[in-house]
């Protein structure tokens with residue numbers, strides 16, 4: 001097996017396959033997994049319950065979400081009686097996950113970029129020592145939102161993308177509880193949110209939205225938001241901050257995600273909640289299904305791959321896709337402020353709680 005991309009989707013798929021005795025090569029273009037992290041790393045309760053993430057790589061639990069309209073006045077505060085979110089310390093978390101993969105038998109090649117597929121079916125990996133060809137029975141595209149493996153296997157590709165960027169820095173503990181602040185303001189984050197996650201150890205200050213709709217560009221929106229982020233009044237922003245960012249596919253799970261030569265997982269498959277733009281839970285769950293199907297295919301032949309069907313799973317995203325469409329239509333601050341008058345009513349608060357604290361997650365195949 002060749003797995004391309006050592007994000008959480010690739011690491012998990014590779015590990016599960018190696019644990020079943022298959023030979024797995026995991027190729028990652030980054031020279032170190034601690035560099036160029038893209039995600040905020042918020043894990044939701046369902047993921048924390050179902051997957052054994054290393055405890056020492058998780059921040060304190062967050063139970064409070066504060067939703068702000070444009071102008072930040074009269075925010076809506078939602079408290080849960082359960083631990084809802086924890087932010088992963090992603091560099092050590094990737095490192096720990098990679099060590100577990102290697103212990104399971106995965107051969108991890110860092111600094112090796114998948115550069116395409118030859119006519120004879122071999123995959124080309126490019127690194128410091130030049131290109132080399134790898135023959136694998138199946139190729140797994142875990143290479144993110146703009147997957148080259150999807151292109152080469154003739155599978156569907158993500159077309160509906162947000163772009164996000166954030167700054168991360170250490171903070172002293174606050175007086176209040178760890179909090180996730182979300183600002184709905186299309187002039188700042190068109191079609192999505194601006195956020196501050198403050199768990200009393202680190203702050204993540206970010207914006208995401210439709211790339212073409214940022215007035216003045218993504219970077220300028222982030223600078224504007226980071227100049228006075230809500231909830232961080234106690235903190236002086238350090239000069240040296242970690243910067244993260246990247247595309248987020250929000251068009252829902254892609255329909256064609258398997259061919260007789262391989263399949264897609266994680267962002268490459270569009271496995272991200274169209275509404276919340278959370279992709280960590282979906283990528284872990286879909287990877288489990290991918291490993292089951294590939295194990296079957298390795299024992300019984302490629303017909304097993306027909307079971308890996310994005311179209312069927314996608315049908316269960318209908319509600320979230322409709323809500324994504326609704327959020328995309330909130331194009332002016334006035335409309336966002338009007339939506340808050342609904343959000344402040346008991347049914348509005350109940351709906352927000354269902355989205356933020358509900359039990360929904362990526363559907364089990």
Ligand SMILES: Cc1cc2nc3c(=O)[nH]c(=O)nc-3n(C[C@H](O)[C@H](O)[C@H](O)COP(=O)(O)OP(=O)(O)OC[C@H]3O[C@@H](n4cnc5c(N)ncnc54)[C@H](O)[C@@H]3O)c2cc1C
Pocket residue numbers: 004005006007008009010027028029030038039040041042043112113114115142143144145148164165166206244245246247248265266267268271272277278279280281283
């Ligand atoms: C700014 C931002 C914040 C986010 N915050 C959250 C959050 O808080 N919670 C949440 O649930 N989701 C969040 N998401 C979404 C989430 O991060 C992704 O859905 C998830 O990380 C997808 O994992 P993945 O393994 O599929 O892809 P990735 O983590 O993108 O991994 C893909 C890997 O493939 C490698 N790669 C790409 N091309 C090649 C190639 N040609 N050859 C070799 N290697 C290659 C890349 O270097 C990368 O390591 C966020 C996304 C962004 C952009």
